[in-house]
Amino acid sequence: MDVIQAVKMYITKMTEESGPGMKVILMDKETTSIVSMVYSQSEILQKEVYLFERIDSNAQWDNLKHMKCIVFVRPTSENIALLSRELRYPKYGMYFIYFSNVISKADIKTLAECDEQETVREAQEVFADYLAVDRHLFSFNIVGCLHGRNWNQTHLQRCAQGLLGLLLSIKRRCVIRYEASSEPCKRLAERVRDLLRREAVLLDNNIPFNGDVPAPQLLILDRRDDAVTPLLNQWTYQAMVHELLTINNNRVSLAHVPGVPNDFKEVVLASEQDDFYAKNLYSNFGEIGQTIKTLMDEFQKKAKSHQKVESIADMKNFVEQYPLFKKMSGTVTKHVTVVGSLSDAVATHKLLQVSELEQQIACQSDHAKQLQHLKKLLTTESVRHSDAAKLVALYALRYEKHASCAARDLLQALRERGTPDDLIALVLDVLEYGGAHARHADLFGLHDAVNITKRFFKGLSGVENIYTQHTPALKDTVEDLLKGRLRENLYPTLGGDDGYGRKPQDVIVFIVGGATYEESLCIHQINQNWPGVKVILGGTTIHNSTSFLEEVKSAMQGVHRTHTRHIKNVA
Structure with missing residues (x-):
């Protein structure tokens, strides 16, 4: 039950079954992502794959008959049409075709008819049809x-x-x-x-x-x-990076970070390829800062030992350790840059204060105190409009049935602070999407005796971290x-x-x-x-709060709001 190993096994099978020799791998948009999630480009190169092509590109290459082509595509009608064209006018010497899922006999017949030059050596179904x-x-x-x-x-x-x-x-x-x-x-x-x-x-x-x-x-x-869960700010490393920087197919863009080196405009965060990341995925923000400091100290210690390269023996020693040294240098720079960017965002946008209130709303019932705190944060300029809107959405989800629910006043407060209209509208959309009428579970433990007891004892014993309650x-x-x-x-x-x-x-x-x-x-x-x-x-998908609000907006597009009519729409 290891999905990364399951996908890797199929890709290894593809590269090995085609035998030795120079290979190109021909993929579609989705299978490109599927492969890149589990294999780095350098790992694929070790399997004699020297060219990566998209089946929907119109790149023209000459003299490639000496290369074997591994085709890895989803069995869609568009891909069958593109592959048929490829086989009619083959650029490569032979083709080994792998579909990421079940393919119909009719589609296989179509491809066979197009393979007039008999370049196809293999056609198989593999089941790597998801992003691991x-x-x-x-x-x-x-x-x-x-x-x-x-x-x-x-x-x-x-x-x-x-x-x-x-x-x-x-x-x-x-x-x-x-x-x-x-x-x-x-x-x-x-x-x-x-x-x-x-x-x-x-x-x-x-x-x-x-x-x-x-x-x-x-x-x-x-x-x-x-x-509620997708609306909260996160404090473990992986989740925090996704919330504040966005992880897209294991890649994180740092192009917006001032002074970031060109090599680190985009970085890869993959647990299979980065030991430091694998060990610290679930560390909280405080721990990660300390771990980064230890990593830097270790690197500086190693760097100092390499400063004196005077003799042939020194040179030989340095060259032998250079790949490891270079890799460590890259790891340090990458994670220091990422953590630095997270730290700046936390300080600039008052995320500790925002998150504390988010957690209180999600986990505790204290309407008057939370409402007062929320109104205060809505007047704080450094709090982002998106965080302000999410706080109001959380409040509305928690207290929609409360006798003193102030959702209407809070929507007006968002308008007065200059929050964009689409964000204000999204507060109502979230309530329509995931309010009490839309869920069967007792999300806030308000009715179920077992849940009420659990929350009572949790409140008595306290929590280790107020930001991860x-x-x-x-x-x-x-x-x-x-x-x-x-x-x-x-x-x-x-x-x-x-x-x-x-x-x-x-x-x-x-x-x-x-x-x-x-x-x-x-x-x-x-x-x-x-x-x-x-x-x-x-x-x-794997959401952060931004993509979740997109999900809500898409689901509510053109849908008549029936459960939020009692709240005046100030958007």
Whole structure:
């Protein structure tokens, strides 16, 4: 159940099956991202791949018949058309074709008819049809999957195919469960079931049946059930980088940072390629500062030992250690630049104060005190408009049913501070998207006796860090599933097979509307704390608050607001 290793295995297979010799790899936009998430360019070069091409580019190359071409594309109609053209007029000596998912016999026939020069040596299905973000985390990079409560049909098909590919790649036969109150979850569950039935022979050939262990479960959830988590500022390294700088396919742009060296305008943050990042993904901001200082001290110590290069022996010693030295130099510069940029943002935009109130609203019930604090922050100029709008959205989600709810006054305060109209409108959109009417869960622990007790004891014992008090709703849901307590009426098993009481060891959780790095941390902790259990988390995308607000805006586009009419729209 390691999605990075699953994808790597397929890519290694592609490069090895074509045999020795110079190779080019021909990909589409999505498979380019899939490969780049798990392999660096230098690692691919070691496999004799010297040229990277996009199937939709019109690049003209001469004299390439000596090269083998590995084709790795999604089996879409557009790619079949482009590949047909390529095979009619082949630029390369031979082709080894790999599709990232199941391909129809009709499409194979079309390609065979175009291969008049018989350059195709191999055509296979592999199942690397998702972005492997971390060992337990995957994504399809889709923002805006819904319109209201209905799927964009293209995105529905993409997610269903991607989940089929995931199950085939990790070799798991899953019982499918979904959130009963969510029509999008039900639709996706049904589509995945239909694909699994259609590809029953493929499943039988690829996935051994083992009746001795509990069946793995695929649990499909709706982002609307927890609109709070994606709105919060983050304080662990990976999540913080994504929130403040944005991680896009393991890449982070630092082009906006003053004085950043040209080599670091864009940096790669991938746990498989960067030991420091792998060890500190989940460290909080205070810890990361201390760790960076230790790293710098270590580097300076090593650099000092290399200052004297006087004899042949010194030179030989330096050259032998140079690659390691250079790599360490790059790692230090990269992380110092990233952490410095985060630190500047925290200080400039008063994020400690903002985050403290966010956590209080999310985790505690003290309306009068929080409202007073919020009004004060709305008058603070250094607080960004986006943070001000998110605070009001959090307040509205928490206190929409409160007798003294001041959402209308807070919207007016946003307008008076000069907040852009689209951000003010988004506050109402968030409430329409993820308000009490849209979720079945007791998100704030206001009604469920167990949740109220949990929060009471948590309040008594205090928290280790006021900036990381919040726990995503996902944690309780997954733990209930692992304990066999996830209620069948709320999370039915597709096909009516009663799933209540089962205690699965392997679980794949997929969130329609996107997951977050805070939830990824939560799943990482479950994997560490539950011996013998393995949970994988996936989402239509991996959100920060900016992309989540885009998700909400897309879902609410043209949808009539029925649950926020009582709040005067000052936008």
